[in-house]
Amino acid sequence: MAARASSKTSESSDKVSVICRALRRAIIEQALEPGAKLPEDALGERFGVSRTIARHALGQLAAEGLVELRRNRIAVVATPSWQEARDAFDIRIELERLVVRQLAGKLTKAQIAELNAHVDAEDRARGGTDAVSIRLATEFHILLAHMTNSPILVRYVSEVAYRCCLTLSLYSRPHSSECAINEHRAIIAALAKGDEVKVMELMHHHLDSVANRALVAPTPQRGRDLLDILAPYADEVTSDRVVKLPKIARRG
């Protein structure tokens, strides 16, 4: 079932990648909320490895933008600012438009069946927890990326999709994923029909509406706590660019 999720790219040794996968999944299922602490000792003990390995795994996840690593401080699950979340979605839209552009009209019957099966699974999961729904919805997009047979595209789509998941737990309200499922079905249909322009539009609209459902207001009023609310500001201070380059109006 979940065998395909391995990805393998850039995953060094087994123990490290096991931890990475576990943490990634915990994060996208929101078992680990943004800001959650990830001490090396605790991880190592939990996964039965030494701190060295846990540390290495954290490094990988930091490279993917899922955790934040500050020197001499406990690693935490990343807390993207609202603007970063918006940026992630913008990038995701372009990447996934590329995915469906490459895929339109080129899918085999078996692949279309696999996609439909996945959406069926999403449908069945509607009664269950949000966590599973979100994970399945994300995996649908990653499954699409896989079908391009382009490891690089898979990597980037996966990463940015995970990041977008992260922001859902931060800024979105309880979530209703029904419409998303229908949109997935529409995308499959357009892919099968081979309508390149149409499917790109559909994907664009789909992701845009997911983003808009999620990023309701630029101020994360219901952010987890002060730390999260303050995160964007801290970010600005951290960014080494704002001093030199006068900030431009973003996304006019």
Next chain:
Amino acid sequence: MAARASSKTSESSDKVSVICRALRRAIIEQALEPGAKLPEDALGERFGVSRTIARHALGQLAAEGLVELRRNRIAVVATPSWQEARDAFDIRIELERLVVRQLAGKLTKAQIAELNAHVDAEDRARGGTDAVSIRLATEFHILLAHMTNSPILVRYVSEVAYRCCLTLSLYSRPHSSECAINEHRAIIAALAKGDEVKVMELMHHHLDSVANRALVAPTPQRGRDLLDILAPYADEVTSDRVVKLPKIARRG
């Protein structure tokens, strides 16, 4: 001058990031060719750190796709297949179109001056070695990405640009970067004028022609040696997907 290149995102500790930056630079300047071995001991000794740190750095670079890490084997500089190179360029085109779309008409005079200064530097470097020209050309694109003020975009553009550099040393012939410089100037002009559509076209065309100059033939006849020529095949075997999903015609 090069201060801006720090990026900071996902770079954990200092020693690790120093090694990463050094290796990245060595790779894009083609001092380290694809396939070059990177033993942990040697790196550690060279940079005055322990193997643990060198290993961690290699892990980061592997996450960026610049080095390949196979279990119990010496790490090597990544050797992208021709198809992967083409994919990288396709992704890069979309990402950089996004960059200039966000930037069109929003740059300050200071920023435009900075861009022009950079291209002047590229011009001056024309007499020098190819290595410096390539590095400067790449840094121009990264500089643009920085000006979006979007760390995520910076990260992805940087990564994919580095990957594209990698492929230049594999598949491209000696290289003449003059036209590229003019194209850079044209992009700056269009950005200043604020012509969003035009600048996106320019960037698209620019990157496409760079790709076409580089990826002359789908068969890397002049590839470094057997190992490189065989890389794509090895890749196919490695990929865990080909068995289940019948391969679709790529980029028809």
Next chain:
DNA sequence: CGGCATCAAATTGCATGCAATTGGAGCGCC
């Protein structure tokens, strides 16, 4: 009662050491 210095526990940063795996040289066999 609130602010500040001091100190101990917790945690990371990094090097070292040992076991396991690999690559290849040398050697015997066909």
Next chain:
DNA sequence: GGCGCTCCAATTGCATGCAATTTGATGCCG
């Protein structure tokens, strides 16, 4: 002479240990 086998040096995989830094708690002083 070519092919396969065995064994050893080289290298990675990982755990542990020690020094340095941060956290936050306690107690002191205003």
